[in-house]
Amino acid sequence: MKIHQEIPVKVVEIKQEISDVKVFTLAPEDGAFLPLFSGGSHIITYIDTGDGVLSRSYSLTNHGSDQVYRIAVRQNDNSKGGSVYWHNRIKIGDSLRISYPRNYFPLSFKAGHHVFYAGGIGITPFLSMMEELTRRGAGFELHYTSKTRKSCPFYSYLKEKYPHQSSFYFSREKNRLTDASLLQHPIGTHVYFCGPQSFIEYFTQRAETYGYPPGSIHFERFTAPQLKEAHPFEVALDSGRIISVRKDQTLLDALLEEGIQTPYSCRTGRCGTCELNVIQGEVEHFDMFYNKEQKSSHRVILPCVSRAASEKLILELNT
Amino acid sequence: MGKSTPVFLPGKRKYLFCGDKEGMSYLEPVILAVKAQNGEFETGFVEIKKSPELEMWLRSQKMGSYLYVSVCWDRYKEIKALAESIGFTEEEAQFMGHGEKIVNIFCSRCHGMTRIRESESTLELKCTHCKLILVISDHYSLLRDAYLGYAAKR
Amino acid sequence: MNTAADIKEFPYPFKGEVYRYSNNSIPLETPSSITVTSTYKEEMILKRKLLENHPERCFHSLPHTQLAQWEIVSTIINHLTAYNPKLFSLEKQNRKWTLHNKLLNETHHFIYGDESSLPWQPLDFIGRHVQEDLIFMMQRDGDLYMDAGQLCFPANWSLAFNAGMNFKQIHRPIPGFKEEGLDDRILTFLLKMEAGAPWVRRNWSLMAGNRLDTSLETFDQWGGDRRKVTKDNAGEFVHFRVEVQKLFRMPGSNGVLFTIHTHLLSLEKFASNPNWLKQFFHILKELPDSVAEYKGISMFKEPVLDYLRRQDEGK
Numbered sequence: 001m002k003i004h005q006e007i008p009v010k011v012v013e014i015k016q017e018i019s020d021v022k023v024f025t026l027a028p029e030d031g032a033f034l035p036l037f038s039g040g041s042h043i044i045t046y047i048d049t050g051d052g053v054l055s056r057s058y059s060l061t062n063h064g065s066d067q068v069y070r071i072a073v074r075q076n077d078n079s080k081g082g083s084v085y086w087h088n089r090i091k092i093g094d095s096l097r098i099s100y101p102r103n104y105f106p107l108s109f110k111a112g113h114h115v116f117y118a119g120g121i122g123i124t125p126f127l128s129m130m131e132e133l134t135r136r137g138a139g140f141e142l143h144y145t146s147k148t149r150k151s152c153p154f155y156s157y158l159k160e161k162y163p164h165q166s167s168f169y170f171s172r173e174k175n176r177l178t179d180a181s182l183l184q185h186p187i188g189t190h191v192y193f194c195g196p197q198s199f200i201e202y203f204t205q206r207a208e209t210y211g212y213p214p215g216s217i218h219f220e221r222f223t224a225p226q227l228k229e230a231h232p233f234e235v236a237l238d239s240g241r242i243i244s245v246r247k248d249q250t251l252l253d254a255l256l257e258e259g260i261q262t263p264y265s266c267r268t269g270r271c272g273t274c275e276l277n278v279i280q281g282e283v284e285h286f287d288m289f290y291n292k293e294q295k296s297s298h299r300v301i302l303p304c305v306s307r308a309a310s311e312k313l314i315l316e317l318n319t
Numbered sequence: 320m321g322k323s324t325p326v327f328l329p330g331k332r333k334y335l336f337c338g339d340k341e342g343m344s345y346l347e348p349v350i351l352a353v354k355a356q357n358g359e360f361e362t363g364f365v366e367i368k369k370s371p372e373l374e375m376w377l378r379s380q381k382m383g384s385y386l387y388v389s390v391c392w393d394r395y396k397e398i399k400a401l402a403e404s405i406g407f408t409e410e411e412a413q414f415m416g417h418g419e420k421i422v423n424i425f426c427s428r429c430h431g432m433t434r435i436r437e438s439e440s441t442l443e444l445k446c447t448h449c450k451l452i453l454v455i456s457d458h459y460s461l462l463r464d465a466y467l468g469y470a471a472k473r
Numbered sequence: 474m475n476t477a478a479d480i481k482e483f484p485y486p487f488k489g490e491v492y493r494y495s496n497n498s499i500p501l502e503t504p505s506s507i508t509v510t511s512t513y514k515e516e517m518i519l520k521r522k523l524l525e526n527h528p529e530r531c532f533h534s535l536p537h538t539q540l541a542q543w544e545i546v547s548t549i550i551n552h553l554t555a556y557n558p559k560l561f562s563l564e565k566q567n568r569k570w571t572l573h574n575k576l577l578n579e580t581h582h583f584i585y586g587d588e589s590s591l592p593w594q595p596l597d598f599i600g601r602h603v604q605e606d607l608i609f610m611m612q613r614d615g616d617l618y619m620d621a622g623q624l625c626f627p628a629n630w631s632l633a634f635n636a637g638m639n640f641k642q643i644h645r646p647i648p649g650f651k652e653e654g655l656d657d658r659i660l661t662f663l664l665k666m667e668a669g670a671p672w673v674r675r676n677w678s679l680m681a682g683n684r685l686d687t688s689l690e691t692f693d694q695w696g697g698d699r700r701k702v703t704k705d706n707a708g709e710f711v712h713f714r715v716e717v718q719k720l721f722r723m724p725g726s727n728g729v730l731f732t733i734h735t736h737l738l739s740l741e742k743f744a745s746n747p748n749w750l751k752q753f754f755h756i757l758k759e760l761p762d763s764v765a766e767y768k769g770i771s772m773f774k775e776p777v778l779d780y781l782r783r784q785d786e787g788k
Contacts (some may be wrong), residue, residue: 005504005669035668036544036725052727064725100669101724109537109613112406183332187380188406211331211383213410216616272665327498425634427689430529451693458646470692 006046006097008032012068014092019119020075021153022087023061027068029095037064037101039132040220043071044099044267046176049085056082059124060101063131069098072153074121104270105192105220107132112188114140117177117203119195120147123154125220126194130162143282145169145177145195170281179206193219199270221268233308237317251303255317262303269305276301325387325413332383334360337373337398341417342389349387365390365398373398377405386412392420396464407420423465424455432465441472480745481739482510486675490755494647494655494764498662498672498720505552506671506719506732507603509560513576515605518704523625523686524601530690532597533636534621541609541726542595542621543586548723548730549599549607561602574602596621601761607731610640610663612727617663619643620728624688628714629769631689632720648763668724676716678768679777683712683737702773707780708741711773720739740777744784754781 009032011027028034037060040317047054058071076085105125107114114133116126123144133140142162146152148170158166169177182203185191191212193203200219207217230247235254237243245254252274255262264274269287278301285295294300301313327349331394334353338348343364353360363376377386386407388398395416420437424444431448435441446453446468453468460467488497524531534542550572553561564631568585581598584590591598600607602624611620617640624632635643640663641656650656650770666672680687702711714737721730744750757778765771 007669020648038727041724041727100667102667103724103727106612106727109611110406110408183381183383185382186406187377187382187384187411189382191382208380211332211333211385213408215408215410216382270665325731427631427634428691428693430633430690456646458634459642460634460636460638461642465634467631467634469689471697472696 005100006135007034009034009069009098011090011092011094011096014090017072017153018151020151021072022075022127023070023072024066024086024090025070026096026098031054034067034069035100037069037313038103039064039107039129040105041128042105042125043101044071045071045092045173046099047085048096049089054082054085055310056086057268060127061124061127063128063135069101072121072124074153101207105129105194106217108190108216108218111190111216112139113186113190114138115181115185115189115191116144116198117191117193117195118142118144119199120145120151121153121197122193122195123158124194126192127154129192130165142166142167143169143177143181145171145199147172149173155267179203179210182207182210182212190216190218193217197221233310234312235308236312236314237291238315245307251307252299255303260317264304267304269302272302274302274304276303277316279314279316283307283313284308284309323388323415325349325415328385329356331385332359332381333385334358335377335380335384335386336360336362336389337365337377337386338389339365339391339394341391342415345389345415345417346387357459365394370397370401374405377402377407384411387415388412389415389417391418392416393418402451423463424453424468425460425463425465426451426453427467432463433468444468479511480738481743483713483743484675484715484717485749486677487749487752487756490752492756492760492764494650494653496545500671500696501671501719503556504671505556506549506721506730507552507556507605508717508734509553509557509576510604510734510736513604515673517577517601520604520625521601521657524597524623527690530631530633530688531625532594532595532600532623533632534594535611535637538609538621538726539588539595541611541723541728542724544723545607545609545730545774546584546595546599548721549603549732555603571603577602596651597623603732605734608728608731608733609723610731612664612729615664616640617660617729626685627678627688628716628735629687629689629692633691646764646767648767663720663729666720666722666729668722670722672720674718674720676718678714679740679770679773680712680737681710681773683739685735685737687714699769699772702776704776704779704783707773707777708784709739711740711777711780713738713740713743740780744781750781750785754778754785757781 008029009026010029011024012027015023017023042057042059044055044057060069061072062070073083073086076083107129118126142165169175191207193200202218204219232247233245235243243254243258245251252264272289278299283298283301284307287302325346338346358368379441390398399414421434422437423432423434425447428451429449433447443452444456454471454473458467550563554563558576562573570583570585572581606624606626609621610617619635619638622632640660644650644656681702684695687695717734719732723730765774
């Protein structure tokens with residue numbers, strides 16, 4: 001049960017960017033049209049694999065007023081199969097559905113200068129942001145780190161398009177990205193971080209230490225926070241029905257697997273669509289939706305990311 | 320508008336104090352607090368620094384700086400607008416005014432502005448443009464820099 | 474001008490026996506920002522007259538909303554033509570657009586994205602073809618600001634004064650809105666709104682008379698009518714005023730578009746529906762004074778209650 005409209009699209013072009021990154025161009029099916037999008041936006045792709053629906057979020061990498069959408073997918077062998085499916089199975093002409101564009105990572109309006117820090121495939125949201133700033137005539141710079149030149153997606157594109165704004169750091173070539181540049185940004189700068197979780201955590205923490213106000217620090221996590229150690233737990237529903245949640249699945253997935261039609265949307269603890277009321281038990285919250293008070297009340301949960309802190313939760317859910 | 324006393328915010332790389340002679344005296348407790356922590360700071364007197372110099376000084380600052388401004392109300396808006404245009408956000412600055420303050424009342428009927436001294440606080444006044452009797456509200460517009468005056472119910 | 478709509482078109486605003494301010498938004502089932510009703514023509518004439526005579530009161534925009542205004546033009550034309558294909562049509566030749574409005578028998582040629590090809594700003598142009606007032610809240614640094622709007626039928630507020638304000642500043646005069654934390658909750662809701670998932674809410678009040686233009690600027694012309702309500706004239710004189718507000722996230726500008734369709738219905742016609750009569754009588758009886766005061770109905774609440782009681786007993 002989804003409350004969001006979807007757009008039917010087909011794959012019209014596939015380009016091998018580097019050995020493990022492919023860029024897919026999506027065009028609307030006849031009769032559909034693609035809305036504009038703002039820099040930093042992403043879409044959710046829904047692929048019917050015949051064995052369930054694979055839904056994944058990807059940043060849009062082209063400009064908002066183009067008539068097509070472009071996404072870049074890095075093959076991740078540890079993933080739950082999303083990127084592997086995109087790499088090995090998707091061909092030109094394939095049909096799929098996508099969400100409307102969403103922007104959880106918008107450019108600051110008041111910033112005098114924008115500085116992007118990217119780690120690896122974390123470059124993707126910055127591509128549309130830099131394009132938008134270029135068209136606006138606004139100032140920005142990019143600090144981009146990757147293991148090697150060869151493993152650095154969009155290296156030649158960036159080098160050619162933004163030669164003065166881009167600095168590259170290749171850790172295996174003894175050129176590490178450090179926090180030193182954070183000390184050099186003029187007042188009015190906004191910094192944006194995107195990359196692995198440890199990368200975001202490190203730079204965010206360094207910027208705070210240097211006195212950057214929270215409102216000038218922006219970051220985007222691609223995935224729900226990875227739990228260091230997830231525990232299995234049980235939930236009881238209104239009806240008395242008990243559902244077990246394995247440690248390698250989310251509460252939402254467990255509910256859907258049991259055939260329970262509960263609304264959901266973003267799957268990253270962001271939109272609030274899948275909210276459920278908690279009657280009893282303690283919640284370990286991993287979302288970015290609730291404030292501190294709501295979290296400590298233990299009355300609500302977003303099952304797409306959050307789990308039980310106690311062994312059992314009793315949920316208000318009519319089935 | 321404008322805090323009456325400055326609040327020391329620890330944890331910044333550098334502190335900037337900007338004021339006229341009277342204003343600086345109000346900032347003294349914060350300057351002492353920065354000194355006590357061996358913090359880095361700079362001061363700029365608005366009487367000495369003309370606008371271009373003040374602008375250059377503010378513009379040369381790096382992220383992590385924190386600005387305190389304490390000036391008479393006559394210069395308050397101009398300096399606040401300057402600092403904001405350079406990039407000092409609400410989270411990176413505190414602004415204080417002293418002396419006589421003039422406020423604008425926006426007429427809900429003709430959109431004309433009537434200026435009054437804040438000290439002459441009154442509940443009602445006559446719009447100087449369309450002569451409507453206005454009740455002064457606390458509904459404030461930053462864009463208009465004015466409080467809304469409603470038509471008095473008679 | 475009497476624009477009191479037909480009772481069949483009237484959007485009944487209540488869901489229970491008690492009314493309080495809340496985030497009463499629900500998902501919009503038919504995702505169109507626009508509704509065309511039987512009073513279309515007369516309302517367009519009134520709207521255009523107000524825009525000609527009082528532009529400073531009815532339209533406002535900040536320069537950075539130009540792209541967003543074009544996105545709104547495109548969205549509204551899409552909705553007009555998709556849901557009313559017999560009344561509106563569009564021809565596109567790249568950026569050369571031609572809009573046909575068959576209700577008004579008008580044809581407009583313009584170049585999409587080129588403001589000089591229109592006699593007005595884009596939002597001011599498209600607003601002249603729809604009954605709805607159009608408010609654009611731009612999202613800037615995690616807050617929403619009223620950076621553009623075309624407003625001809627306000628419920629006692631001033632677009633000119635509220636221009637450029639953020640969401641909380643605009644709603645500051647509403648009693649209890651801040652104290653009960655509603656401002657935070659609704660702002661969070663709006664900020665999390667997503668494209669492709671529009672919402673709708675209904676807002677209501679009562680008024681003496683049937684003016685659509687109850688702007689703050691003209692209060693001295695209509696405010697006094699509220700003293701003229703009696704239990705004998707309330708049925709004809711007092712009107713229910715319901716605003717259907719639809720909320721759309723605009724993905725290109727990342728702002729939020731509010732379209733506000735104002736419906737008026739005389740209390741007499743309203744009370745002809747016995748269920749509405751009973752429920753509203755109960756709601757009005759127990760309505761807190763602060764809410765009645767803000768909605769501007771405390772001055773004539775008693776005669777209206779008398780009228781409703783008499784109607785209820787008569788049935």
